[in-house]
Amino acid sequence: MAESTEEVAVLVQRVVKDINNAFKRNPHIDEIGLIPCPEARYNRSPIVLVENKLGVESWCVKFLLPYVHNKLLLYRQRKQRLNKDELVDVTCTLLLLNPDFTTAWNVRKELILSGTLNPIKDLHLGKLALTKFPKSPETWIHRRWVLQQLIQENSLPTFVKKENLATFLTERVQRIVQEEIEVCGEAAGRYPSNYNAWSHRIWVLQHLAKLDIKILLDELSSTKHWASMHVSDHSGFHYRQFLLKSLISQTMTDSAVLEQSPLVSEHIPDLPKDDNEEDTSAEHHRVVDLSRLLEDEVELSTDLIDNYPGHETLWCHRRHVFYLQHHLNNKLPHSQMRLSPVDSNGGTLHDLNLSPAVTHMTQAMDVDGLNDSNKQGYSQETKRLKRTPAQDSLGIEMEHRFIEQILSTCRNVEQARFANAYRKWLVTLSQ
Amino acid sequence: MKLYSLSVLYKGDSKAILLKAAYDVSSFSFFQRSSVQEFMTFTSQLIVERSEKGSRASVKEQEYLCHVYVRNDGLAGVVIADNEYPSRVAFTLLEKVLDEFSKQVDKIDWPVGSPATIHYTALDSYLSRYQNPREADPMTKVQAELDETKIILARKQNSCCEIM
Numbered sequence: 001m002a003e004s005t006e007e008v009a010v011l012v013q014r015v016v017k018d019i020n021n022a023f024k025r026n027p028h029i030d031e032i033g034l035i036p037c038p039e040a041r042y043n044r045s046p047i048v049l050v051e052n053k054l055g056v057e058s059w060c061v062k063f064l065l066p067y068v069h070n071k072l073l074l075y076r077q078r079k080q081r082l083n084k085d086e087l088v089d090v091t092c093t094l095l096l097l098n099p100d101f102t103t104a105w106n107v108r109k110e111l112i113l114s115g116t117l118n119p120i121k122d123l124h125l126g127k128l129a130l131t132k133f134p135k136s137p138e139t140w141i142h143r144r145w146v147l148q149q150l151i152q153e154n155s156l157p158t159f160v161k162k163e164n165l166a167t168f169l170t171e172r173v174q175r176i177v178q179e180e181i182e183v184c185g186e187a188a189g190r191y192p193s194n195y196n197a198w199s200h201r202i203w204v205l206q207h208l209a210k211l212d213i214k215i216l217l218d219e220l221s222s223t224k225h226w227a228s229m230h231v232s233d234h235s236g237f238h239y240r241q242f243l244l245k246s247l248i249s250q251t252m253t254d255s256a257v258l259e260q261s262p263l264v265s266e267h268i269p270d271l272p273k274d275d276n277e278e279d280t281s282a283e284h285h286r287v288v289d290l291s292r293l294l295e296d297e298v299e300l301s302t303d304l305i306d307n308y309p310g311h312e313t314l315w316c317h318r319r320h321v322f323y324l325q326h327h328l329n330n331k332l333p334h335s336q337m338r339l340s341p342v343d344s345n346g347g348t349l350h351d352l353n354l355s356p357a358v359t360h361m362t363q364a365m366d367v368d369g370l371n372d373s374n375k376q377g378y379s380q381e382t383k384r385l386k387r388t389p390a391q392d393s394l395g396i397e398m399e400h401r402f403i404e405q406i407l408s409t410c411r412n413v414e415q416a417r418f419a420n421a422y423r424k425w426l427v428t429l430s431q
Numbered sequence: 432m433k434l435y436s437l438s439v440l441y442k443g444d445s446k447a448i449l450l451k452a453a454y455d456v457s458s459f460s461f462f463q464r465s466s467v468q469e470f471m472t473f474t475s476q477l478i479v480e481r482s483e484k485g486s487r488a489s490v491k492e493q494e495y496l497c498h499v500y501v502r503n504d505g506l507a508g509v510v511i512a513d514n515e516y517p518s519r520v521a522f523t524l525l526e527k528v529l530d531e532f533s534k535q536v537d538k539i540d541w542p543v544g545s546p547a548t549i550h551y552t553a554l555d556s557y558l559s560r561y562q563n564p565r566e567a568d569p570m571t572k573v574q575a576e577l578d579e580t581k582i583i584l585a586r587k588q589n590s591c592c593e594i595m
Binding site for chain 2: 030033034036050051053055076119131132191229230231232307308309311
């Protein structure tokens with residue numbers, strides 16, 4: 001069936017209008033999808049709305065997409081005028097079909113900057129696009145731009161100071177953070193090891209939540225079940241490593257700063273009774289037991305490795321956690337393992353210089369290639385590890401016992417391979 | 432880790448007959464669900480047809496793992512899961528389901544049954560419970576048996592899956 005240019009134009013206009021109407025009819029649309037449908041049924045719209053799901057029949061895409069794409073490009077080249085509503089509709093249609101079309105997002109950026117488009121709409125559109133394209137890099141990138149606009153341009157404070165000078169995230173920022181976490185969680189569930197989704201989640205914690213300790217702790221506990229049910233999701237476990245590292249960096253400080261800071265005290269200050277804030281403030285001053293958190297994580301790792309043999313992600317995670325434990329043992333004298341959080345004013349993060357260590361770990365993951373050349377990866381940190389106190393060698397001993405137990409009881413070939421690789425890595429640590 | 436389908440079939444002389452099935456396609460996007468379910472029904476049937484009586488196997492198809500157990504008496508079960516779900520638990524589930532099924536449904540009904548005529552309602556709740564593998568019963572017995580059976584990881588080249 002040959003489509004003349006006129007017929008295509010009419011079809012496209014109808015489809016764009018149908019999509020627009022669908023959103024008006026049902027503001028709760030939460031998912032988009034493509035319906036495999038090779039041929040058009042007579043006189044029926046290819047836009048299907050079922051419950052809260054918006055579907056596009058596949059036959060129309062080959063007409064729709066090039067036409068709308070071209071229309072936008074002509075606008076960009078100033079060969080065709082489009083008014084604001086047309087631009088919004090055209091870009092919306094385009095992005096639901098191909099959210100990696102950067103130009104369309106950029107047109108919407110211009111509309112936002114000129115005040116004619118509400119940035120919240122783009123968050124909603126992006127969320128919808130991610131239901132079908134959970135990895136879409138351009139969608140995540142645009143999302144971060146929008147979030148930065150919301151935080152900066154509206155001059156809304158991130159922090160609110162209370163009488164005792166502690167800072168809290170404003171309610172608005174907290175809501176935004178929670179929404180982003182939800183979007184990331186959904187996208188992570190739609191595609192295995194969704195690096196883009198988890199990276200966005202990290203970005204949100206760093207730049208919106210400013211590594212607020214309560215949020216870090218909440219995230220640690222709320223992602224525990226998810227990680228346990230996605231034992232091969234490397235990005236998910238990497239997120240937990242990020243949380244632990246951030247908790248360490250946010251609660252630890254050099255002893256010099258510890259002495260000078262008037263905010264760190266041994267007792268929890270008296271706070272005015274405030275209905276909403278009472279619990280939050282108590283928790284904000286809660287002592288973070290870092291070594292306990294790391295022990296719990298090792299326990300989680302043990303439990304998962306025992307129950308789900310043969311997943312490299314779990315062994316990789318164990319290395320990271322073990323390394324963090326030993327790094328922590330080195331940073332502090334044993335008596336100071338518990339610390340109150342220092343007022344984190346969004347200032348400089350304490351740099352633990354973990355990256356050389358991570359490089360060492362990544363090199364050591366090459367099971368077959370473990371030879372002397374790995375020693376070139378040794379950093380200052382690793383050399384310090386060689387001088388570990390007795391406590392560290394006890395930890396390493398326990399790990400060796402764990403490996404022995406796994407090797408003697410496992411029947412899974414991969415599991416044995418990973419256990420042996422882990423043992424080799426431990427040996428390089430204690431050399 | 433997810434379970435997508437749990438089916439009970441009968442391996443006849445020439446073909447496999449579906450007796451009862453349960454599906455969980457909620458993790459798929461809305462408009463894909465019916466075609467995914469069809470795929471799983473078809474695949475389960477095909478796998479049983481190509482499997483020997485008295486065998487267990489794990490067949491890899493795209494990103495899914497199909498665990499099949501065909502008993503000597505022709506009763507068969509297929510679990511379609513993702514690649515994180517522990518196969519040990521999947522076989523425990525199959526053993527348990529087929530055992531229960533054979534007690535509740537008369538053997539004479541197997542060669543001529545269909546989901547409409549067979550009275551066995553436990554599949555949906557098994558599928559739901561076993562989504563979390565920790566719901567599984569102690570597995571030591573099955574574990575020992577599994578060592579002796581051959582677990583086949585078949586890819587597209589394998590004749591069993593050629594048609595897929």
